[in-house]
Amino acid sequence: MHKNIISKLVLSLALIATGMGISVAGDVEEKLIAHARSAAPAAIGAGATIVINGKVVAEGTNGWTCLPEVMPGDRAPVCIDAVWGEMMGALGAKAAFSANGVGISYMLMGEPQGSGVSNSDPYHPNPSEADDYTETGPHLMLIVPRELLEGMSDDPSSGGPYVMWGDTDYAHIMVPVDRGE
Template sequence: MCKTSQFAMTGALLGAIVALGTSAANADTAAEKIARAETAAPTNITEEATFLDLDGTVLREGTNGWVCFPGVPLIPDDTNPMCNDAVWMKWMKAMSSGGEFSTDVIGVSYMLAGDAMVNNDDPMATDQNDGGMWIEEGPHLMLLFPTKEMVANLPHDPYAGGPYVMWGDTPLWHVMAPIEAQDPAQ
């Protein structure tokens, strides 16, 4: 499959996931969503961040360039908050529209309240019985890099200790940097 087709297919799937995930998350009030999103990053980021709902509705305008969500817009019914810098917002926009992503600088996303159970190899996997390495990461940072060569020496195993590459064989690849040790028995 060509790279453009792979991006288009990924974007279409992510768009469908976003549409599915927004209904349950909309049951919370704006204040509840902001309070949950504030747990994603340190207060020196969240105090002046913009807060967006999963559908892109502005919950609170900010001034520091960071954007926080009450859940991950790419995962159905997700309530695991995240705060993204401008690079991560560009990544999310490209992925949800099927566009291509590139960056010349490192991008940072905070998920200090943890994440949902996901397949470390396949971002589209939804059934834990289908195999693959599933992980429910605790507090962590996610990092985007200009090239895969910059992270070539990092493991893809989330239980190896330290940062690791998630979704490494897809256009959605990024580095996970856990803040706490992960227990493979979970």
């Protein structure tokens, strides 16, 4: 029991360290890596580069990148391709972005409860209070050239694909999927 408390303490300290951008201990890092890879189908996750706190902790071979969380602290794992990498970089820097081609990302684990976003405003100061707060289960996300978004629903409750952040440079299509379990 004593040992258990200590290992819990070590774990929480390591998680605090993660939030501060400090390298994490080995077994915690392994868990975060597995958590990151779980966002995509196994074949993609296995070959992906893993980035934790902006640092590459495992080099991949297939051009995909998996992260243990999208926004700091949300615990929502995501695997992205190069176009998504560019878009997320622009999103983080509040910089302009326009898609020349298709970008694909996977969030097959969905988002932990309470970690959703405003469907219109990526920078909403308090997303859970937003009128258009949305939380999505397992899904894919597609970036396409803007003109292809025309006429597509932006209603997250439609049950089908919908546009997220449609009036921003970071517009993308959310595609709810079933994990088939």
